[in-house]
Amino acid sequence: FVDAYIKTEANRLNYIRQNQKLLRVEKYKGLMDHLASENTDPQFTPGQPFILPSTFSGSPRNMHQNYQDAMAIVRKYGKPDLFITMTCNPKWEEITENLHKGQTSEFRPDLVARVFHLKLKQLLQDICKEHILGIPLAKIHVIEFQKRGLPHAHILLILAEEHKPKTTELIDKIVCAEIPDIQKFPRLHSIVAKHMIHGPCNNTTLNLPCMVSGKCSKEFPKSFQNETIQNCDGYPKYRRRDNGVGTLSHGKIINNSWVVPYNPFLLLKYNSHINVEVCASIKSVKYLFKYVYKGHDCANVLITEHKTSQHDEIKTFTDSRYVTAPEAAWRLNAFEMHHQTHTIQRLEVHLPDEQSIVFHPKNITIAVETAKTKDTTLTAWFKLNAEHPPANSILYIDIPMYYTFNKKQRQWKQRKTENNKTIGRIVFKT
Ligand SMILES: [Zn+2]
Known part of the structure; x- marks a missing residue:
């Protein structure tokens, strides 16, 4: 591929x-x-000489233009209200059922790409047509591939005035950051345990990707919180009650401080890692957009003896980008890397x-x-x-x-x- x-x-x-x-x-x-x-x-x-034009999808100019276009939407409608990240679950039935004997999902980037494409399409339909999170005025989404592969989608939503999550009641309705009761909600409990627990990471797990110079870059474990607080540095602090330590289905011992915020309906319907966050202030927006449009995170340094080097953007691009099999399958299928409603x-x-x-x-x-x-x-x-x-x-x-x-x-x-x-x-x- x-x-x-x-x-x-x-x-x-x-x-x-x-x-x-x-x-x-x-x-x-x-x-x-x-x-x-x-x-x-x-x-x-x-x-x-040698320019890689913005019409080439995934090029730095293309990313920059998409970023500027997204900011034009923000100028018109205001900041996004919800930031949703959906990651592909390689254990989805639609994938596992179609594997040949002895195959694992890594052998079938074509299946991974096509199933994720369909699930994402359905999720966007739920959001944009069925209005499950309120009526959106505008939606922007971007597809990203991690270095070793699985696709994920970042979705930014700007909601109509009456549906903006401005009260703690409304935030609690959309976002949850606690482990659900295993007796009352056994299926949700097991999905949260499988997909929505961060780490656990600490000083002895320095090889985890979230650890940056001895600290968790995602700031886990989060502090306990009896009630949701609306705005702390651009993000709300979601309710995480300290109701003791529990053992999850796969044996991890964990409490509410390790839960990645999620929406129960979306988790039950899609059974994969879907992080839902409320953007409380305009401060977080530029960061989000920069993050979404950051492009390929591989550096390329050129040392030359000559005083002048050839300005060759095409070479710089091919020398410093990663291509994984699921991304190759995605792009060969001509699936969109980016979409906005406007x-x-x-x-x-x-x-x-x-x-x-x-x-x-x-x-x-x-x-x-x-x-x-x-x-x-x-x-x-x-x-x-x-x-x-x-x-x-x-x-x-x-x-x-x-x-x-x-x-x-x-x-x-x-x-x-x-x-x-x-x-x-x-x-x-x-
Ligand atoms: Zn961590």
């Missing part, structure tokens, strides 16, 4: 590499300056003659001629305002709700009905 995916990816990257020279981006003014000085320096071609219209802002234009180095004169008459979203907006007075009362950033930008004609066209699934975002290019 990894080999097959790497070949597919290499083909795409190769196409990008081969077509770099055809498409260079430069400011209109820079090109005019270049034309003026053309004869003095024949070696000089404007633009930059479309983001990117709006340019630039000084006169400073707009970016794409051109072929052999056809600079033609590029300059076309750019002279080709409107950007900004110049087209100026024209719209001059010719169409109803647009005068709408801010540039809100214009995509009422008008669509026709890329061919380079014009803003009025929508038949107002569209609030499209959000404008100002972009600046350097």
Whole structure:
């Protein structure tokens, strides 16, 4: 699977590499300056070498753009209210039933990817269509793969005003951080015991992934708490009563301070690790978004003897990313890595003659001629305002709700009905 995916990816990257020279981006003014000085320096071609464009899913530019798009949603609707992480359970019946004799789930990344895709689809349906956590105004989700493999999804939800978990009663309804009673809720008890217990970690378990310089990075064990407290540094402190130590089904001796917050309905329905957290303040949002869009966490250092090194983003990308079999299977199936409920219209802002234009180095004169008459979203907006007075009362950033930008004609066209699934975002290019 990894080999097959790497070949597919290499083909795409190769196409990008081969077509770099055809498409260079430069400011209109820079090109005019270049034309003026053309004869003095024949070696000089404007633009930059080997760029990995944002259209390539998973590239640093793509991640950055998704982050900015997500922040545009926050600008419009406010901070997310719930942060949900769903992890694949390799013991799901749908996976184990379809294994061949003697196989384990590690041998079947195809099954893992397809079953997780279906479960996630159902979970998103429960949230977005069935409104099990309240009516969402916007949803953003991102798929991530741990280094050794299993997929998980980070979901951010912005809820309608009346459903925001603003009271401790509502928080307690959605999120639970205690071990359920084994007599009253035997099935929930066993699922929590299996999937929602952190560690236990301490000074003698330094090899656990959560341990960073002798401390648990997730801050377990959590302190006991008789009642939920709404906001402590961006997160609520959930109720964790000190009702003694119990032995769980698999023999661990544990109390409520080790429970990862969960939603009972989701656990019972999906039987996997599903962490549900309430975001109490705007402080936690940027961290969450950075975390969600952090991209591949592998560093790449280049030491060179030459004074100048080739600026090659494609090579940097392939040299410093991890591909696991489940990710390869996921991407070969063309499953989405990222999705949001809203479309983001990117709006340019630039000084006169400073707009970016794409051109072929052999056809600079033609590029300059076309750019002279080709409107950007900004110049087209100026024209719209001059010719169409109803647009005068709408801010540039809100214009995509009422008008669509026709890329061919380079014009803003009025929508038949107002569209609030499209959000404008100002972009600046350097
Ligand atoms: Zn820990």
